[in-house]
Amino acid sequence: MQRITHPALQRLLLLSTIVALWGSLSLSAQSITAARINEVMIDNVDNYIDNYGKRSPWIEIYNSSAGTINLAGCFLTDDPQYLKKYMIPKGDVLTVIKPRQSIVFFADEMPMRGTFHLNFSLAPDTTHYLALVSNDGSTIIDEVEVPASLPANHSYARIDDGVRTVVATEAWHVTEHTTPGSNNVVKDKxxxxxxxxxxxxxxxxxxxxxxxxxxxxxxxxxxxxxxxxxxxxxxxxxxxxxxGRLHNRLEKRLENQPDQEPTELASTTEDPLVPVAISLALTSEIEMGGGEAPGQLTIRPRTQVYQPWSDKSQMMRPTVTCRQLKK
Incomplete structure (x- = not known):
């Protein structure tokens, strides 16, 4: 097997890292294309209020995909000749949009107020071009032209959230029922x-x-x-x-076998101490006078009651010599 040298291993790790980064960037670029400019209000007289209690024009961005997208690094602009007019800051977790959700940017020329405050404004009675640009600064993700005849407190919104049509104007309409940060159409049926x-x-x-x-x-x-x-x-x-079949076969085999005389059963034990113990027992009984008949070993039950765990009679049992002396 060929041995991998240290420089070769470093090159392999570097190549794997580059491939992984390229794949993640490709997935990010594909997912960000699902972002849509979904609703725009130009003349905000007594409508939506920002965190500072101010009313200003606002732009709603909608995630039309089934996956989460992040607008960090993308651009918003009202000038087709200057696509990098406002870069959405990186590092803000609030720029992450969940599936079928939306966020709102305020066109108040107050970028110091935070991520969602743009560096340009939208004046009433004027046609406005708005575009959402990818983080490369040149790819337009979505764009719309807001008409100048937009009444006060009315918004220019998509008929269906995030849906495009062949003719762009057919997907939009002017509505008095504004829904910043929410769905344009609430289906209650x-x-x-x-x-x-x-x-x-x-x-x-x-x-x-x-x-x-x-x-x-x-x-x-x-x-x-x-x-x-x-x-x-x-x-x-x-x-x-x-x-039942096995039982019948066994009965037939027993019936067909001839009668045999009983034979003595040989000891199947292989323990060499068994015959030694039997010899010692026989020798002891012969020396003590034998049993009831010569050459027979007589076994009588014990008459003395004792506890097996503390049997001193077994420990102090008299030997053959002691019995002969007593006689």
Whole structure:
């Protein structure tokens, strides 16, 4: 196996780092394209108020994707010739927009007030060009032209949040119901439910459908348990039949075997101490006078009651010599 030298390992790590950074930048560039200029108010007389209690024109940016995007490093401008007019600061966690959410920037020429205060303003009765530019300073993510005839306290908003059309003006409309930081259209109705209500105003079809679903579920459960029971009974029957066959075969083998005389069973133990113990016991009994008959070993039950864990009689048992002296 070829040995990897230290410089080769460094080059490999550097190449992996570059690939990882390039991949992360590509994913970031792809996700930021989902940002949309979603709603704009020019003449804010008595509408939305910022954190300083001031009313000023505002621009809403909407995330139309299913992933989180970060506007840090991107640009907002009202001049098509100067795309880098206001850079959204980096390092502010509030520039991260969650899916289907939005944030608001105030065009008050007060960038010192924070991230969401632009360095340009929007004057009433004037057509305004607005653009959201990528962090490269040249790629336009989204742009819109706000008409000059926008009434006070009215906004120029997309009909559907973040939706583009072939003709740009068809996706926008002037609305008195402004929604800064919120969805432009709040859907409080469900088309499917409305159609079902029209087709079945009394709920009769819905009731029958619910009953059919419940009874169908019960029927499926009954059939499943029934099937499991049948399978279990068949398995038990097969086991009983197998046991019966084995029993019959064993009986036939026993009937066919001839009668044999009983033979002495040999000791199967392999412990060499067993015959030694038996020899010592026989020798001891012979020296003590034998048993009830010559050459027989007589075993009598003990008459003395003792506790096995403190049996002194076993420890102080008289030997053969002591018994002979006593006689």
């Amino acid at each position: 469900n088309e499917k439910i409305d159609r079902l209500q029209e087709a079945d105003p009394n709920g009769f079809v819905m009731t029958i459908t619910a009953m059919l679903v419940v009874f169908s579920g019960l029927l499926i459960l009954f059939l499943a348990y029934k099937l499991v029971g049948i399978v279990a009974m068949r398995i038990e029957g097969r086991n009983e039949s197998l046991r």
